Amino acid sequence: MAWLFKKREQPSPFEALDGKLITYAVRREPNGEIVIGKDGRICVDNEQLELRFQNGSIPFSCAVSSLEYGDLMSRNGVLITGEDTVTGKRVTVVAYYKYYR
Secondary structure: OOOHHHHOOOHHHHHHHHEEEEEEEEEEEEOEEEEEEEEEEEEEOOOEEEEEEOOOOOEEEEEHHHHHEEEEEOOEEEEEEEOOOOOOOOEEEEEOOOOOO
């Protein structure tokens, strides 16, 4: 009976993002938004979050320690802000999920 009362390991809050398929992603700039990739997925390991696309590019990679994220109100995407290791700047990216019925 002791196994009934064991504490479960708490999942990382970023594990909910891992493996999500995305239709496209845009980077927010002061003068508008720029599409950085289409048909990809969000990949999260212990210390990095990456947006990987079908053509093999990784236009956004961020350390989990500097990451802030939140779901869009429509629940069809996520807003990610963090120190981009590709450009070396603080970047805001919006990734829109693929929609399946």
